[in-house]
Every structure is written in C-alpha cells, then in structure tokens.
Amino acid sequence: MGAKRPKVPSDLRRRVLIEAGHRCAIPTCRSTPVEIAHIVPWAKVRTHEFKNLIALCPTCHARFDDPHGAIDRTAMRQYKANLNPLLIAASVGMPEQIGLLAAYQEFRMRFSSWITSELEHAAMKRKRRSSPEVVEEIRLKSIDCFAWALGATLDFQRVWENYDASGLAGAIFFHVAEWSDELAESPLPLPKIIARRDIMEEISEASSELHLAVCEAVGF
Ligand SMILES: [Zn+2]
Secondary structure: OOOOOOOOOHHHHHHHHHHOOOOOOOOOOOOOOOEEEEOOOHHHHOOOOHHHEEEEOHHHHHHHHOOOOOOOHHHHHHHHHOOOHHHHHHHOOOHHHHHHHHHHHHHHHHHHHHHHHHHHHHHHHHOOOOOHHHHHHHHHHHHHHHHHHHHHHHHHHHHOOOOOHHHHHHHHHHHHHHHHHHHHHOOOOHHHHHHOOHHHHHHHHHHHHHHHHHHHHHOO
C-alpha cells in the first residue's frame, strides 16, 4: 500500500515560490501562475524537500513531466541552482543565514560576469573587423572580472570555512579558469569551443552540487 501524498506544507511552498519570485523558474519563461514541481518525482522520493522543489508554470511543468519532453532533470537542477536563496532568508526571517547566503550570492554574480566577459572577449577577438583598442578594452574588463571572481571565491571560503561548500567553490574557480584558458588559447571558432561541452558540463554539475550543499547547510 503506497502512502497517500501529503500536501506541500505552506511554509515550504512559500519558500519555493519566493525563491523563484512567484514566477516560472525557467529563465526564458517566467510565466505565471506557477505550480510546485518535484525535480526527482514524488513517486520516487516520497517526500517534499526544498532542494527538490521548484516553481514552474503549468506549461513548463507538463513539458518537464513528459518523458519525451525536452527538459531533463540535469537542466532542471541547473534552473534551480540559478535561483536566489538569499531572498528567502531575508523574507522569512533567517538572520543567521543571511551572511552565508550573501557570500554565495556574490560568488554567483561574480562568476556569471566573469564567464560573460570571457565569452565577449573571445567573440571579439575572432571577429575580423574588431579594432585592437576594443579588443584590448574587453580583455582588460575580463581581467577585472577574473580578479573579482577570485576575490569572491576567497570571501566565500572565509565565510563558509567549516562547510563542504568551501571546497566546492574552489573547484568551480579552477574549472572556470581552465575553461577560460582554453577559450583564450584555442584557434577554433567560438561555436566549436562552446560545442565542446565537457568543461561547461563540469562547471554546471559543480554549481548544482554547490547549490545543494548551500541549501543543506542553511537548513532549507
Ligand atoms: Zn514556464
């Protein structure tokens, strides 16, 4: 006899909704209204846990539940990792978690600007008509972004000193550094490098692992 599925408790439901800003968590969608979806299906986990729940609109929810659908679980975990848990701590009154989550948020923002600027730089270098001044300007910007990401990693590791998340953040830093070296040195056209998905996948896996470690540590 299977146990009956209980409702998602209202405070947990509220946290999941706040995390996604009450909109569909898929960044290109962001529709309303939203439903609470299980990343690993309820039938398998038989529990409602923050780290496994995500807000989706009915259309994206149906696409995700469709076994032949285009959205797989790895992608869904990445969407979850892209959401902002700092919002929840601030709005449901978890003052002791705010410092930890603020360092995490800063880490994510700095990495996203670093990756964006490396891509911009690589694209600009490969354009035949880019002026050397513009390429140089973007190169300097990506060096700044690298330095900020390094600073954010060190800050993160100081604040998260006693947690596993600290080591994971360091690993992400090294993966991204490796990826950006490859981007800078490779003579291949940009789409070919981006199509080599191995490093990007490692980065994406490490970042969802980090997200789960953060959620666990702050008690979500
Ligand atoms: Zn949607």
